[in-house]
Amino acid sequence: MNSSTKLFACALIAAQLLVAVHGGVFDFTDRWVDSDKAKPFPENAVLGGYDSEGYENYVGRIIAASSVLPARVRAETGYATYNSDSVSNQANSYDLLVSNETLSYEWVRSFDGFREKNPVSVGTSVTNERVYICRARTDGGLFIGTLYLSQRACFIRYENWPMRRLTKYEVLVRKLIPAPSSTFEVQVN
Numbered sequence: 001m002n003s004s005t006k007l008f009a010c011a012l013i014a015a016q017l018l019v020a021v022h023g024g025v026f027d028f029t030d031r032w033v034d035s036d037k038a039k040p041f042p043e044n045a046v047l048g049g050y051d052s053e054g055y056e057n058y059v060g061r062i063i064a065a066s067s068v069l070p071a072r073v074r075a076e077t078g079y080a081t082y083n084s085d086s087v088s089n090q091a092n093s094y095d096l097l098v099s100n101e102t103l104s105y106e107w108v109r110s111f112d113g114f115r116e117k118n119p120v121s122v123g124t125s126v127t128n129e130r131v132y133i134c135r136a137r138t139d140g141g142l143f144i145g146t147l148y149l150s151q152r153a154c155f156i157r158y159e160n161w162p163m164r165r166l167t168k169y170e171v172l173v174r175k176l177i178p179a180p181s182s183t184f185e186v187q188v189n
């Protein structure tokens with residue numbers, strides 16, 4: 001390596017470190033299963049809505065350009081799409097959110113970036129902001145979108161439809177299910 005190549009390599013490493021520190025980090029509070037269309041679809045995947053073609057969309061996440069973003073995934077074909085506040089695209093591999101006996105998910109009505117209790121975060125954006133999961137009716141579907149509280153809006157852009165910026169939407173929240181009641185709580189009379 002000559003010195004300018006070395007300098008370039010150092011700059012590249014520094015830039016990568018900066019990205020690693022500042023954004024694009026997955027959130028590990030919930031259980032996400034690494035998946036793609038070749039893998040069996042997990043049984044407890046969380047349903048989010050449906051797209052303009054009428055396919056059900058499950059809650060997924062992807063990482064693109066150092067941002068972790070929610071994704072909408074069709075179970076039948078593994079077709080996955082996502083959007084940030086500016087771009088939309090398709091992904092070949094993704095994580096799928098799964099529920100279990102003690103942890104389930106529900107959609108609650110919200111607006112203007114209001115911080116609901118126990119919102120599910122996919123991870124952080126390139127600017128190190130937490131990214132949440134929203135959904136709204138638009139363009140002939142009920143689409144999973146990307147919620148930035150700082151922008152007080154849910155962003156949805158599906159395929160070649162225009163970018164939608166919605167101030168009324170639903171947010172995906174975590175809901176703990178109480179453990180099965182003990183025998184003492186069973187009514188005897």
Ligand SMILES: *[C@@H]1O[C@H](CO)[C@@H](O)[C@H](O)[C@H]1NC(C)=O
Pocket residue numbers: 029030031099100101102103
């Ligand atoms: C359900 O998932 C959560 C999050 O991954 C985990 O902490 C919890 O132990 C799981 N519960 C069961 C019964 O597997």
